[in-house]
Amino acid sequence: MSDGEIPFVTIEQHPSGLVTWRERKKQATREALADAAWKLACEVGPENVRVDDIAAAAGVSARTFNNYYSSREEAIFAQRIRWAEEFFHRASRARPADAPLHDVIAGALLEVHEGRSPDKATIRLIAATPTMQSEYLRHSVMTEFALAEIVAQRTGCDQLSARVVGGAYALAIRAASEYWLRDDSDLPLTDFLRTALDRVAPAARDLEASVRASHPHREAEPC
Amino acid sequence: MSDGEIPFVTIEQHPSGLVTWRERKKQATREALADAAWKLACEVGPENVRVDDIAAAAGVSARTFNNYYSSREEAIFAQRIRWAEEFFHRASRARPADAPLHDVIAGALLEVHEGRSPDKATIRLIAATPTMQSEYLRHSVMTEFALAEIVAQRTGCDQLSARVVGGAYALAIRAASEYWLRDDSDLPLTDFLRTALDRVAPAARDLEASVRASHPHREAEPC
DNA sequence: CCGAAAATTTGCGGAGCCCGCAAGAACGCG
DNA sequence: CGCGTTCTTGCGGGCTCCGCAAATTTTCGG
Secondary structure, three states, X not given: OOOOOOOOOOOOOOOOOOOOHHHHHHHHHHHHHHHHHHHHHXXXXXXXXXXXXXXXXXXXXXXXXXXXXXXXHHHHHHHHHHHHHHHHHHHHHOOOOOOOHHHHHHHHHHHHHXXXXXXXXXXXXXXXXXXXXXXXXXXXXXXXXXXXXXHHHHHOOOHHHHHHHHHHHHHHHHHHHHHHHHOOOOOOHHHHHHHHHHHHHHHHHHHHHHHHHHOOOOOOOOO | OOXXXXXXXXXXXXXXXXXXXXXXXXXXXXXXXXXHHHHHHHHHOHHHOXXXXXXXXXXXXXHHHHHHOOOHHHHHHHHHHHHHHHHHHHHHHOOOOXXXXXXXXXXXXXXXXXXXXXXXXXXXXXXXXXXXXXXXXXXXXXXXXXXXXXXXXXXXXXXXXXXXXXXXXXXXXXXXXXXXXXXXXXXXHHHHHHHHHHHHHHHHHHHHXXXXXXXXXXXXXXX
16 A cells, blocks of 8 residues: 555554564464354354364464463453443443442443344354353453443442452343343343343342441442 | 062062162262262362262262263262252251241251261361362352242342342351351351341241232232 | 073274474574 | 564463263163
8 A cells, every 4th residue: 555665654653552563463362263263163163163273264264273372162252342341341340439339330331221122043153162151251250240330330349249249240141131032032231131130139228338437437448 | 689589579669759670770889979078078078089980989980970960069069069958958847937037047947057067177188179169169059049939038128138138047057157267266166157147037027027018918929 | 491682891902182303494583 | 674572373281071882781671
């Protein structure tokens, strides 16, 4: 493209923290592998994809695959996880620090899932494979920890309580997804999610109340 | 042994539903494999146990192992799961049908874990292995479903709500176990469990209340 | 008590996964 | 440009899990 002059290039230089070309290339390979893995899994089912196929589709050797991902399943989920994290942080960071805990979390979760209804048949195909279920569970547990972190920071409660309440929100997502997948009518995922989140709300409110009771004169969390 | 007379034998015949000798032998093999798997995993760490070792310790061929369990991890957990189920059903069935949901579940769970503090170092060794963590998660999800079943039957609420609240109790067990395992003081597991369960209580009470509100004139569940 | 039928065990072989290692290729920097 | 660092790749090995078919064991009717 264009006359090759002096490299005063590097337009839109390094949006994320990737400085050198090497690092960007690595990232590209990582994403190519994840994309190929997901694509192939959707086409023929996760259990019928070999790492050789994924590596070939991404243009690297099979051995290289294992330098990036330690299992087929991990690769298939990889960029989904990235998306989820990005959405999630974007949705939750913009909330006022003194809003009720439940409104913050439930609002962010609903916002993230709003209007997103990926092909149910495809998800069913993926979700039918046992090894994928395990990987999904791993992902769900990561979400538990992320949400526990937020609960702890927002309320200033003890870690175990935050773990339970934050984990309950992750559980709500998982349970809602399960029932959405089972369901044959065309109700959107958010309908299920709302029901599930409402069941967690009392626990969140009670946690806030009990923290406020034990910190009688404070309203902001310590730290 | 003893004078071989007519086979009026079969003393203490078939305590569980195992009728033929064949079935009892199968069960024995299954348990021998599970025991051997657990024992070896505790001794040298789960990752250093091969299925050959387990099979040899149980006196069968390696190929036979895979006729009973589809993975090393499954075998290591197998009888733990059996124990848990037995304890659990024994503890929960004896509760009155009209007792508050939280009291029933939390009481049963605390009763089951009361006084049981298996060697923390051993559990840590097992829990440190990633593949074991996945298997534990699988087990935890089974517990979620079992508890959801109980919630649904006791309250008569919709399935998704039962799934969330029941799952939250299973989550409480998992979270409490995590923190008990991390903890270096000698607090018993039940202390952590109590804290975790208390965080779930409001959700359970709210669920009961909302069901009662929508079934204004009934007090027993519809089936 | 025996022999056929059904169920179970076992060895063999194969398809894969994952990892360590060391050689070779690509890149970054002075 | 050349050297050190980092990444890729092929090879080999150890292991898992499964299908298949033969051998073995248990069951059951006569």
